[in-house]
Amino acid sequence: MRILFLALTFPKIGHGGNLYTDLMEEFCDQGHEVFVVAPSIDENETGLIDEGGIKVLRVKTMSLLNVGAVKKGLANLLLPFQYKKAIKNHFKSEIIPDLIIMPTPPISLVTVATWLKKKSNAKVYLILRDIFPQNAVDLGMMKKGGFLYRIFRQKERKLYEISDSIGCMSQGNIDYVKKYNPEVAISKLHLLPNWQKEILLNPENRASLREKYGFDDYFVVIFGGNIGLPQKLENILKVAKLYNGNDNVLFFIVGQGTEKERIDALSKQMNLKNVVIKDSLPREDYQNIISAADCGLISLSEKFTIPNIPSKSLSYFNAKIPVLAAIDKNTDYGFLIQEQIRGGVWAPSNEPLKIKEKIDFLRANPQLCTSMGENGYEYFINEVTPKHSYERIMNHV
Missing domain, CATH: 3.40.50.2000 (Glycogen Phosphorylase B;)
Structure with missing residues (x-):
């Protein structure tokens, strides 16, 4: 054709x-x-x-x-x-x-x-x-x-x-x-569903990557992608404030967008020592950083009335890390992640204490995190590669 x-x-x-x-x-x-x-x-x-x-x-x-x-x-x-x-x-x-x-x-x-x-x-x-x-x-x-x-x-x-x-x-x-x-x-x-090519990663690099990016001794919550109004990352800064100076939790944000400067300035204004904001990186470099983190963050504005399904979760599945979804209550993404794929957890995006509870739950259960990462990866390679999407499109047209 x-x-x-x-x-x-x-x-x-x-x-x-x-x-x-x-x-x-x-x-x-x-x-x-x-x-x-x-x-x-x-x-x-x-x-x-x-x-x-x-x-x-x-x-x-x-x-x-x-x-x-x-x-x-x-x-x-x-x-x-x-x-x-x-x-x-x-x-x-x-x-x-x-x-x-x-x-x-x-x-x-x-x-x-x-x-x-x-x-x-x-x-x-x-x-x-x-x-x-x-x-x-x-x-x-x-x-x-x-x-x-x-x-x-x-x-x-x-x-x-x-x-x-x-x-x-x-x-x-x-x-x-x-x-x-x-x-x-x-x-x-x-x-x-959203799709992505698999990027092959070397698990032996994880320790050196954690050292390179200063992740040692931290539970790293990573966010990658657009930093705009839909993501409303000020909700995440409120979660970071709950940890600031008390626990070894690091929020590592990578991306660009219309709200990046404002979020960066707000983080400095809040004196958040546990938030790092970086520019976008080449795809494979970004995927390597993700593989060195402990969980991948999804953030959506609580104002949404439409069901959003963020594609960035596929990078987290690829890296075999669990997903932490801070999302609105109108999307079925939380059900998909937590109940169907069993690859992560979710909480309402405008309730920082509940998001913190989910982070603490993941920190306290490293074996479960590994299992969630494996579940996400299995779903990824069996359901949502470009070949799967190609077949779905061709079957329907």
């Missing part, structure tokens, strides 16, 4: 990776012809580029990540016009896809997908990873019923309408879409 993937973030193949590069590489390895439309990484490197056998059309756009809400909103609104123009200039009429795959965010690319579907009669597969605009309402970035909300809600409905299949992260996501969008045919919806 000829696959066209509309991406928002797509690291250069061979120089980084994320779940979407992993998936497109899997499609390529399975013998499909893969085309990707994605923002340029270097503004001087635009146009159609062969990246490891995948033809990537790099488009010059406004900054889409780590910028304020107004700039991000404007960049997303301009994106479909920029993509459509680039596709017309570079793909010409001979590039007729059989399958168009697009993730959320953003939903603004619905106009590009609709246009391409009419031109090619291709199927559209939606990877639903962000239920917008409701998540923006939850975080106070948009008023429900307001002008912008109505525009984006209309685009969301159109996106569900033109999609032939919709892959949802969890049963909670499927139930949510059905509840608030009853016009969507149930036959379109199916389960597509």
